[in-house]
Amino acid sequence: MKHIALLLPVALLAACNVHSKNPANDNGTVTINASDSGQVEFNLPFVSGTVKLPEGMMQNGDFDIDGVKMVPGGKITGVSVFAADKGSNVDIAFSAPTSPDQTRAYFLDQFKQKGAEVAQAGDAISGKTTDGDTFTITVAPAAQGSQGKITVHDND
Numbered sequence: 001m002k003h004i005a006l007l008l009p010v011a012l013l014a015a016c017n018v019h020s021k022n023p024a025n026d027n028g029t030v031t032i033n034a035s036d037s038g039q040v041e042f043n044l045p046f047v048s049g050t051v052k053l054p055e056g057m058m059q060n061g062d063f064d065i066d067g068v069k070m071v072p073g074g075k076i077t078g079v080s081v082f083a084a085d086k087g088s089n090v091d092i093a094f095s096a097p098t099s100p101d102q103t104r105a106y107f108l109d110q111f112k113q114k115g116a117e118v119a120q121a122g123d124a125i126s127g128k129t130t131d132g133d134t135f136t137i138t139v140a141p142a143a144q145g146s147q148g149k150i151t152v153h154d155n156d
Contacts, residue, residue: 094148
């Protein structure tokens, strides 16, 4: 999860629409939402705003959980981050050219090869990272392959 969080601050330095002194967010939470169109909205305790990333930047973004990369040919289609004092969630939406069964099998096999605690139940794969963060990967059919969502929850 730390790799994902490091990519977004760099992007926020690009040309953006920023409102400092954010009275709407005085509870210390952080939210960041990015779509595949490159539109990024952020809401931090001290600033909120929007950033437009270059076309394709998110789809070609680097994805890595404990050494497991995105399914070959897969593309990131959205990212949502919510962080509070005690815990955070990162949701990553993706599309893949493979069937849901092939996509789930890829992630299950890759995590097992890395020695991660991982199991499949129905349409979802769940496990624990080496840092102790829990994750869930849900995969469903799409017009051309599959679409899914990876959720990583950090209690720190």
